Amino acid sequence: MSRPLQARIDLSALKHNLAVARGHAPQSRVFAVIKANGYGHGMLRTAQALAGAEGFAVLTLSEAVALREAGFTQAILLLEGFFGADELLALAEYRVATVVHSTAQLEMLEMSGLPVKLDVFLKINTGMNRLGFPIDAFPSALARLRACPAVGGVTLMTHFSSADEAPGIADQMACFNRLASAHELPASLANSAATLRYPETHGDWVRPGIMLYGSSPFAEASAQSLGLRPVMTLESQVIAVQELQMGDAVGYGGTFRADKPMRVGIVACGYADGYPRLAPTGTPVLVAGVRSRLLGRVSMDMLCVDISAISGAGVGSPVTLWGEGLPVDEVAAAAGTISYELLCALAPRVPVIEV
Numbered sequence: 001m002s003r004p005l006q007a008r009i010d011l012s013a014l015k016h017n018l019a020v021a022r023g024h025a026p027q028s029r030v031f032a033v034i035k036a037n038g039y040g041h042g043m044l045r046t047a048q049a050l051a052g053a054e055g056f057a058v059l060t061l062s063e064a065v066a067l068r069e070a071g072f073t074q075a076i077l078l079l080e081g082f083f084g085a086d087e088l089l090a091l092a093e094y095r096v097a098t099v100v101h102s103t104a105q106l107e108m109l110e111m112s113g114l115p116v117k118l119d120v121f122l123k124i125n126t127g128m129n130r131l132g133f134p135i136d137a138f139p140s141a142l143a144r145l146r147a148c149p150a151v152g153g154v155t156l157m158t159h160f161s162s163a164d165e166a167p168g169i170a171d172q173m174a175c176f177n178r179l180a181s182a183h184e185l186p187a188s189l190a191n192s193a194a195t196l197r198y199p200e201t202h203g204d205w206v207r208p209g210i211m212l213y214g215s216s217p218f219a220e221a222s223a224q225s226l227g228l229r230p231v232m233t234l235e236s237q238v239i240a241v242q243e244l245q246m247g248d249a250v251g252y253g254g255t256f257r258a259d260k261p262m263r264v265g266i267v268a269c270g271y272a273d274g275y276p277r278l279a280p281t282g283t284p285v286l287v288a289g290v291r292s293r294l295l296g297r298v299s300m301d302m303l304c305v306d307i308s309a310i311s312g313a314g315v316g317s318p319v320t321l322w323g324e325g326l327p328v329d330e331v332a333a334a335a336g337t338i339s340y341e342l343l344c345a346l347a348p349r350v351p352v353i354e355v
């Protein structure tokens with residue numbers, strides 16, 4: 001038998017979650033966001049399961065090319081656009097739409113002499129202050145795109161900083177509407193949180209990411225309450241058991257010390273697999289289907305769990321680190337982060353199986 005750790009990917013859950021997104025935004029087309037290796041789930045696998053989406057959103061040209069070479073014919077959008085003029089010919093060749101967020105990109109398009117027109121998503125900075133044209137630069141950016149022979153369709157785009165929490169999207173939305181109302185152009189605004197919570201943002205293309213993977217974009221609402229199903233289940237087994245006496249410590253630094261006799265299960269999963277090293281004692285773990293807790297520091301290849309109260313638990317007992325039965329959102333919260341980071345960090349050494 002090989003090391004028992006694996007990531008189980010539920011393809012039907014991906015399809016289900018796409019249907020949930022569609023149910024919220026029935027008038028919109030969907031860019032399934034599959035950047036970062038499909039949020040750790042495998043880009044091509046994810047694209048295959050989400051092939052019912054009208055488009056895929058990725059970060060880089062090489063991801064777009066990989067999708068085309070795998071035979072996908074849907075629209076593809078580069079979320080940050082191209083990084084250099086040397087990418088433009090391939091964008092045209094592979095029929096990839098691009099964000100244009102900067103004057104530098106605009107100039108590259110104008111100078112390109114491309115024989116084919118690219119679809120462009122003109123990104124407006126409505127308050128996130130990360131990428132996008134400032135409000136007062138928008139009219140001239142749009143005019144230049146429209147005059148540029150290398151540009152075909154133009155869609156207006158923005159990204160929300162707080163669709164998942166207070167203060168919400170109202171200010172950014174009002175800003176976007178002020179600019180967009182003068183033009184009859186398609187719009188794309190909504191990430192998962194806005195897709196779920198703010199119908200007024202849906203426009204022509206929604207861009208859900210995290211919800212497709214069955215995780216909640218909201219700190220205060222569980223994925224289950226949103227009708228989402230977990231896609232990745234990270235599962236392993238207990239590979240050794242330690243009987244602790246009162247006062248015995250566990251793991252590096254001995255940061256956990258038993259205050260009574262305890263049984264500790266050693267689990268084949270560590271930070272080199274993508275489990276967060278900063279997860280503290282008390283982080284939830286499922287052992288043989290029973291909720292328990294992490295003890296002490298996570299090491300590179302192993303972590304320790306309390307199995308004192310789980311009768312019958314021992315070597316070979318199944319362990320769920322996150323996924324079915326234990327929302328990744330809860331594990332992430334215990335580790336002081338968000339599900340996105342845990343899912344994206346799944347290490348290449350973890351075998352993946354599809355169900």
Ligand SMILES: *Cc1c(COP(=O)(O)O)cnc(C)c1O
Nearest residue numbers: 033079159191192207208209210
């Ligand atoms: C990653 C990303 C998304 C998806 O965000 P989620 O919170 O995962 O739904 C949407 N739009 C842009 C521009 C992104 O970079």
